[in-house]
Amino acid sequence: MQTSKRYLALLITFLLVFVLVGCGERKYDYDKTGILTDGVFNYKIVEGVKTVYKEDEYGVPYQEEVDDSYVVIVNTVKRHKTLEIPEMIDNKPVREIADYAFFEYTKLFGLVTISKSKLKEIVFPNTLEKIGKFAFYQNTKLESIHIPGGVKLISESAFAGCTNVKRLTITRDEPDYEYYTSDSTDANPIIIEGARSSYVGDILTLRSVQANAEGETVSAPATWASSNPRVISIDADTGTVTAKEPGFATITAVSRSGDLRASTVIMEVKASDTTKVIGFEQKSLDRFNDLRELVLEVQDVALLNVPQGFLKLNSKVKIYVPDNAVAFYKAAKIWVDFADRIQPMSKLPE
The missing domain is CATH 3.80.10.10 (Ribonuclease Inhibitor)
Structure with a gap:
């Protein structure tokens, strides 16, 4: 009886292995x-x-x-x-x-x-x-x-x-992002950092910097504005950009230091591919x-x-x-x- 059970168990095991492994x-x-x-x-x-x-x-x-x-x-x-x-x-x-x-x-x-x-x-x-x-x-x-x-x-x-x-x-x-360089006619201008191409809904924060008397790059608080808020809106205080629709907008940063130095950068919101x-x-x-x-x-x-x-x-x-x-x-x-x-x-x- 025990032998028959062992044979039956071996047969079931063999069948399971055959079915599962194939x-x-x-x-x-x-x-x-x-x-x-x-x-x-x-x-x-x-x-x-x-x-x-x-x-x-x-x-x-x-x-x-x-x-x-x-x-x-x-x-x-x-x-x-x-x-x-x-x-x-x-x-x-x-x-x-x-x-x-x-x-x-x-x-x-x-x-x-x-x-x-x-x-x-x-x-x-x-x-x-x-x-x-x-x-x-x-x-x-x-x-x-x-x-x-x-x-x-x-x-x-x-x-x-x-x-x-x-x-x-x-x-x-x-495609990789396109990164943009700001432009200014001022001596020792404000430099806008972090400007790049974006897609609708994208959010990024721009930074404004300037060279000090020692030639070091330091933060330069600025007031921000967009030429086309329908395409790109920007928080005037923080420089946080929100891409609204495909197109171009010119972003302007004006120094808060009183010297009214300003820089601009053209940014593009690309249409999704x-x-x-x-x-x-x-x-x-x-x-x-x-x-x-x-x-x-x-x-x-x-x-x-x-x-x-x-x-x-x-x-x-x-x-x-x-x-x-x-x-x-x-x-x-x-x-x-x-x-x-x-x-x-x-x-x-x-």
Whole structure:
């Protein structure tokens, strides 16, 4: 009797290991599925062309159709603990990860869904634009996720149930800020520091300094004004700027010392580049139970198309943003509820 029980226990253990670990490789018949393989990835090629506009050597414009085909990652031939998806396969850019691509599971007794994924680390290519539905659903061993700057859509439940992720990083491909130098006709003028380009809703504080008799740069209290408050408003006492709408404004700082020295600087509020926006479908980042660090390498808050109430962050999550965008995030509608958690990127632990 005891022997029979031992055999039964061994059989059940074997079946569980077989179900949870699995075996073999994922192979497809190309003629039936259109799925190719390079030995690591199974993928499809989406054929396409696009029209580009050029000029010939004489400056005459013309248009030309060029290949715009791209690769969609279906899954991998075998399961991996670490994985780097290349930018190019078959000389075509990898732009999408298919629905359910890395959702690996089994149903125990037909009732309970159990993850079979071994994936702990994945590196996405800079060419990536879309992550499909349930693509990494219940990848419970993933420890960090870095979304590159070209991704435009994270689909429904793409990363839902990645309960072990500690750090989530989201990047956008953005131009650097433009920094401006003030101008004055005065001798030993006031110098305006901290002037840069901005986006609608951005908040920054300008500083006024001046060289003293010893040639040292010291603070020079000033009264501030904007030539176009509809575009940029500025607090007359503190020099705090708020970007209102795209356009230009001349900022003037007049010394309070009585000598009426003045300097000006022209500042621009740039329109958001809507081609750089990343969208999040429902539950795409759901149940990040162990998340500790949300890292937003994004200067323009508008590029994060986060629906109101979408973020459900546990109380231990800290949000890291570019140092010169902290005030911008803290005042933004979607992020204001998390203002006390927002930290400058310079404080992010390595």
